Amino acid sequence: DTGVSQDPRHKITKRGQNVTFRCDPISEHNRLYWYRQTLGQGPEFLTYFQNEAQLEKSRLLSDRFSAERPKGSFSTLEIQRTEQGDSAMYLCASSSDRGQGYGYTFGSGTRLTVV
Amino acid sequence: GQQLNQSPQSMFIQEGEDVSMNCTSSSIFNTWLWYKQDPGEGPVLLIALYKAGELTSNGRLTAQFGTTRKDSFLNISASIPSDVGIYFCAGLWPGDDKIIFGKGTRLHILP
Numbered sequence: 001d002t003g004v005s006q007d008p009r010h011k012i013t014k015r016g017q018n019v020t021f022r023c024d025p026i027s028e029h030n031r032l033y034w035y036r037q038t039l040g041q042g043p044e045f046l047t048y049f050q051n052e053a054q055l056e057k058s059r060l061l062s063d064r065f066s067a068e069r070p071k072g073s074f075s076t077l078e079i080q081r082t083e084q085g086d087s088a089m090y091l092c093a094s095s096s097d098r099g100q101g102y103g104y105t106f107g108s109g110t111r112l113t114v115v
Numbered sequence: 116g117q118q119l120n121q122s123p124q125s126m127f128i129q130e131g132e133d134v135s136m137n138c139t140s141s142s143i144f145n146t147w148l149w150y151k152q153d154p155g156e157g158p159v160l161l162i163a164l165y166k167a168g169e170l171t172s173n174g175r176l177t178a179q180f181g182t183t184r185k186d187s188f189l190n191i192s193a194s195i196p197s198d199v200g201i202y203f204c205a206g207l208w209p210g211d212d213k214i215i216f217g218k219g220t221r222l223h224i225l226p
Contacts, residue, residue, distance in 0.1 A: 004157075033214075035216075040218070042205075042216030042217050043216045044216070045213045045214070045215065048212065048213055056212065056213065091158075093157070103160040103214075104160070105160070106157030106159070108155070108156050109155075109156070109157050111155075
């Protein structure tokens with residue numbers, strides 16, 4: 001397994017356009033998380049899935065954001081009608097159920113720039 | 116609301132020096148985690164702590180879970196150039212399923 005994979009690594013889009021990011025977690029991990037990181041800040045939680053069920057969404061996840069994990073494997077994060085404030089690094093992480101060794105494995109992120 | 120405060124915000128040290136950084140929480144944690152992030156990459160887990168008072172090492176890194184369960188520190192001994200990066204503390208509150216991150220400590224090593 002090559003770890004958590006995110007695609008694309010970079011995305012530049014015009015304000016008002018829709019964008020979609022993909023995350024492929026570690027295959028045996030049933031939990032998948034999305035975080036957003038802006039410059040000079042730590043990652044901020046957006047949402048997470050256990051298998052295909054979306055169990056929690058942050059208040060940061062406005063109506064323009066939607067995340068899916070249809071088959072409990074890869075996940076997509078879509079941002080509709082992008083705004084300049086959406087510019088950030090979007091990080092995906094995966095983990096197995098809580099227990100010893102708990103701690104997420106992060107992907108390298110998708111850096112979004114809205115112009 | 117619940118807060119996680121990490122200090123210092125940045126450090127400038129000479130190669131070979133020891134480094135210490137810490138994190139405090141407004142509420143108790145069940146788990147403390149320390150991550151390192153290099154530019155353009157995602158955070159990488161360094162050390163995980165699960166019990167109050169626990170002291171864990173990973174090579175030149177040592178971290179402790181504070182006895183009050185509201186703080187943790189990370190020490191790096193004999194720093195080397197590849198230690199440069201951003202170090203994040205993170206943790207889990209009881210009954211929660213998501214990791215919360217601090218704002219990071221940026222470590223710079225002077226030539």
